Amino acid sequence: MKIGVCAKVTPDTGAQIKVVGNGIDTAGIKWVVNPYDAYAIEEAVKTVENHGGSVHLFTVGDDSVVAPLRAGGLAVGGEDLTQISDAALNDADSLGVAKALAASLKAAGVEAVFAGKESVDGVSSQVPAMVAELLGWPLVSIVTGFETDGSTFKATREIGGGVVEVVSGSLPAVFTCDKGLNTPRYAKLPQIMKAKRKKVIKQDLAAIGLSAADVAPKATESNFSEPAARPAGRMLSGSVQEQAKELVHLLRNEAKVL
Amino acid sequence: MSGILVFAEHDGGVFKKTTFELLGKAAELGATVQAVVLGDAPAADLGAYGASTVFQVAGDFSSHDSDAVTAALAAVVEAASPAAILASTTYAAKDALPRLAARLGTGMASGVTKIDLEGDAIVARRPIYSGKAYVDVAISGSPALYTVRPNSFGQPEAGAGSADVQAVSFEAPAARLTVVERKTPETQAVDLTEADRIVSGGRSLGSKDKFDAVIRPMAAALGATAGASRAAVDAGYASHEEQVGQTGKVVNPSLYIAAGISGAIQHLAGMRSSKVIVAINTDAEAPIFEHATYGIVGDLFEVLPAIQAEVEALD
Numbered sequence: 001m002k003i004g005v006c007a008k009v010t011p012d013t014g015a016q017i018k019v020v021g022n023g024i025d026t027a028g029i030k031w032v033v034n035p036y037d038a039y040a041i042e043e044a045v046k047t048v049e050n051h052g053g054s055v056h057l058f059t060v061g062d063d064s065v066v067a068p069l070r071a072g073g074l075a076v077g078g079e080d081l082t083q084i085s086d087a088a089l090n091d092a093d094s095l096g097v098a099k100a101l102a103a104s105l106k107a108a109g110v111e112a113v114f115a116g117k118e119s120v121d122g123v124s125s126q127v128p129a130m131v132a133e134l135l136g137w138p139l140v141s142i143v144t145g146f147e148t149d150g151s152t153f154k155a156t157r158e159i160g161g162g163v164v165e166v167v168s169g170s171l172p173a174v175f176t177c178d179k180g181l182n183t184p185r186y187a188k189l190p191q192i193m194k195a196k197r198k199k200v201i202k203q204d205l206a207a208i209g210l211s212a213a214d215v216a217p218k219a220t221e222s223n224f225s226e227p228a229a230r231p232a233g234r235m236l237s238g239s240v241q242e243q244a245k246e247l248v249h250l251l252r253n254e255a256k257v258l
Numbered sequence: 259m260s261g262i263l264v265f266a267e268h269d270g271g272v273f274k275k276t277t278f279e280l281l282g283k284a285a286e287l288g289a290t291v292q293a294v295v296l297g298d299a300p301a302a303d304l305g306a307y308g309a310s311t312v313f314q315v316a317g318d319f320s321s322h323d324s325d326a327v328t329a330a331l332a333a334v335v336e337a338a339s340p341a342a343i344l345a346s347t348t349y350a351a352k353d354a355l356p357r358l359a360a361r362l363g364t365g366m367a368s369g370v371t372k373i374d375l376e377g378d379a380i381v382a383r384r385p386i387y388s389g390k391a392y393v394d395v396a397i398s399g400s401p402a403l404y405t406v407r408p409n410s411f412g413q414p415e416a417g418a419g420s421a422d423v424q425a426v427s428f429e430a431p432a433a434r435l436t437v438v439e440r441k442t443p444e445t446q447a448v449d450l451t452e453a454d455r456i457v458s459g460g461r462s463l464g465s466k467d468k469f470d471a472v473i474r475p476m477a478a479a480l481g482a483t484a485g486a487s488r489a490a491v492d493a494g495y496a497s498h499e500e501q502v503g504q505t506g507k508v509v510n511p512s513l514y515i516a517a518g519i520s521g522a523i524q525h526l527a528g529m530r531s532s533k534v535i536v537a538i539n540t541d542a543e544a545p546i547f548e549h550a551t552y553g554i555v556g557d558l559f560e561v562l563p564a565i566q567a568e569v570e571a572l573d
Contacts, residue, residue, distance in 0.1 A: 013504045013524045017390035024391065035505050093365055094356065120504055121387055124368040129324070129356035138434040139324050141353050144498070154438065159322045160349045161449040162499055166439040173434075179505055180498035218365030218399035225392045227385075227530065233537075233550040243554050244564035247536065248572065250552060255534045257455075257513040258480075258572065 001053035001150055001171075003044040004110035006101055006128060007037040007073055009065040010121040019224045031064070033072030036116025039177040042184040043146055044114045045077030051150045057081040058104055060089055060097045066200055075187035075195035082108065086205040088212035094122075096215030098130030103208040106135060110172070112153075117142050117176040125176070132174035140173060144180040262289040263340035263401070264309070265331070265355075267348055268299040270320075275413065276346035276452060280406060281307040282414030284344060287375055293421070294334045296327065305421030307414055312421040313338055315428055324353035325431045331358050333428035335401060342380055342402040344373075347451060355403050364399030371410045371510070371531065380404075388504040388527035408452040409510045447483040450502065455482035455513045458502055458529070461489035462518030462540070462558060469495040472562050473517065479566045485509065485529075487519045503528035517558040521546030538562065 011017070011029045018025040033041070044055040057078045059065055062085055069081050084100045092100070105113060113135070118125035125141075132139035145156030145166070154168045155175060187195070205211060234250075236243040252258040262284040266277040277293075284291045285308035293309040295301045296319040301312040315330040327350055335343070335358070343358075345351035347369050359366040371392075372383035382395050382404055397403070450456060457480060459473040469490065477484040486496035488503055502509050504524035514532035519525060521537070521544055529535070530549060537550035538558050547553045554561055 011387070013388075013527075014522075015387075016523065017387045019391050024387075095359055095363070095365065098356075098360060123386060123388060123508070124356075124366075125352055126356035126359070126366055126368055129353055130360040133328070133357040133360035139353060139357070140435065141324075142349070158349070158499055160452075161447065162443040162497075164441045164499075165322075165437050166441075167435045168438050169435045178498070179501065218363070219367055219395055219397050221393045221395055223383075223394040227389060227392060230530075230535075230549055230551075233535075233547065233553055235547070235553045235555065240556060240560045240564050243556070244561065244568045247552055247554065247565060248568040251513065251534065251536070252572070255513075255551065257534050258569070 001048060001051055001112065002108070002110050003047060003053060003055050004105045004108060004113045005037070005040050005044045005055060005057050005073070005078070006113065006115040006131065007041060007057050007059050007069060008034045008119050009059070009061060009068045010034045010119055013120055019226050022222060022224050024224070031068050033068055034116050034119045036118060036120070036177060038072060038184040039179065039181045040114035040116050041073050041076060041078060042182045043177055046182060047148060051148065054079045056108060056110060058084070058101055060084045060092070060100055070195045070198070071187065071192065074198040075192045076185055078198070080199040080201060082201045082203060084203050084208065088205055088215055091217055091220070092215050093217040093219040094124055094126035095130055096217055098127045098134060099210060099215055100205065100208065101127065102131045102134035103210055104203060105131070107208055112171050113137070113174045115174070115176050117178045128174055128176045135172070135174070138169050138173040140167060140169070141176040142178045143175050144178050146175065146181065260290065260341040261292045261338060262287060263292040263294055263334070263338055263343045265343060265345035265351055266293040266295050266304055266312070267346065267350060268295070271299045273299060274346065274452070276348070276406070276408045278307055278413055279408070279411045280344045280346060281309055283373060283411045284308065285414065287373065287380070289341070292338050292340055294331065296330050301423045302420045305419040306416040309421040311338070312423045313426045314423055315426050317430055321437050322350050322353070323433065323435055324357055325434060327354040328357040328361065329431050330428050332361055334426050335362065337424070337426050340401045342404065345405050347405045347407050351405050355405055359403050364401060364403060365397035366403035367395040367397060368405050369407045370395070370404050371407050373404065373406070385508070385531070388508050389530050390527050407510050409454060409512065447477070450483050450485055450500065450507045450509050453483035453509065453511050455480050456485045456502070456509055456511045457482045457515045457517065458485035458487065458519060459490055459495065459517050460487040460519035461493060463490060463495050466495045472559060476515070476562050476566050479569045482513070487525050488522070516546050517562055519546055520544045521549065
């Protein structure tokens with residue numbers, strides 16, 4: 001089975017985010033494969049280990065994303081990386097990115113797509129659902145359990161309030177992966193060395209049959225800002241009982257949340 | 259401006275709290291308020307919250323099948339021609355709205371916490387990097403699609419009035435997914451992402467038994483949903499659906515109680531927009547206290563039961 005994984009490079013979740021102009025200060029930020037995409041990569045690799053096939057990574061981004069995807073994708077079992085890079089995608093919105101990914105995935109002839117349930121930077125969780133729509137495939141999101149026989153699948157997904165469903169269907173389909181699905185493996189040194197020689201297929205929009213107009217953004221971002229500092233809090237004092245009493249009094253009469 | 263269509267979600271015929279929030283916001287923006295109801299729910303009642311027309315699509319949408327929800331919403335867009343659609347960041351909307359955006363070739367902003375008018379244009383603000391920063395989003399496509407983080411806007415007062423209900427028919431797509439099993443937890447609470455009150459525990463709980471013995475009863479006493487830090491989830495004290503933070507859920511409650519949570523940057527990112535934060539920790543230097551509205555330095559095993567007793571004594 002040929003599996004495509006949509007993966008994105010994001011700041012490590014431990015990063016302090018400082019806003020500079022219309023963007024963030026990238027100094028000192030460690031760039032990694034989006035943690036949810038790591039679950040997607042692991043699930044795809046596990047699936048081809050059990051059923052045969054190959055895992056192909058797809059990303060949209062400039063050359064800076066290649067090294068983290070070699071380390072976090074190709075070194076843990078991905079066969080190659082398709083990097084879609086085009087000046088027209090610099091200001092792309094989710095739909096533009098999804099159109100580029102869908103066109104490239106379709107051309108590659110993948111039979112299933114895995115992606116993270118969201119990215120930890122933009123947190124829009126739009127792209128995988130849009131890819132499913134553009135490919136005309138079913139979408140199964142927030143997956144925490146997956147099995148397939150190569151043509152049909154069973155997936156466990158959360159639908160809110162702790163309610164979990166098991167759904168079945170036929171491939172191809174798009175799956176978005178959540179924590180709990182698996183434990184991503186660490187790359188060993190020989191694999192890291194081998195990953196350096198794995199192929200990066202660079203595509204511009206023309207290569208996948210799209211024009212700049214096709215990916216012109218309909219959603220544009222501006223006015224980046226940092227959250228307002230919270231007003232200084234109040235530390236309570238006294239015995240445990242006194243503090244408990246005071247807290248409940250404050251929650252009811254001052255904060256008015258009880 | 260022309261109409262704003264609210265995706266009025268309901269649980270088995272009872273409208274979600276977020277539905278009213280969205281109706282209130284749409285009315286505040288001075289728009290003609292429209293709503294869409296999928297399945298069986300008292301659609302006309304939404305008139306009391308400002309909806310003039312409610313488009314109702316008959317069918318069974320309980321299985322969260324985004325094929326059906328997307329097709330139904332597309333049919334309503336054709337009937338209603340709204341300028342914008344407001345939905346909440348529910349599981350159903352998070353699947354269906356991006357698909358609708360792709361189908362209609364329009365733009366979408368996810369998880370917005372603020373919506374204002376600048377002239378005739380809607381400007382939405384949304385958190386990025388799980389709340390470590392914010393950005394404004396302007397949408398040029400039509401309709402402009404928004405999902406709104408629960409508890410971002412106040413609950414409107416119900417007025418008088420009944421909405422005009424129009425049935426919209428749609429061609430239900432053939433089902434491509436089959437639900438083979440549904441597991442409901444023993445104690446079902448409001449989902450963390452929609453919860454108005456949350457009690458979260460950290461690694462200091464020490465075991466799943468103690469988490470169950472201290473955090474869950476405190477949450478139950480408050481009518482709150484239980485949450486956990488990543489450390490507590492990784493240690494097996496709580497399930498991963500209960501993790502709050504940058505690789506868990508981003509929450510927006512009125513009251514967030516963090517017990518035995520030191521306040522790693524990833525956890526803070528997930529809960530910093532909570533209106534009131536109570537921190538309980540033995541370490542007075544824990545970073546969580548810098549974000550707390552009220553702080554108690556002490557042993558959570560003594561403090562939480564004392565608070566619980568006080569809460570239970572409230573009338």
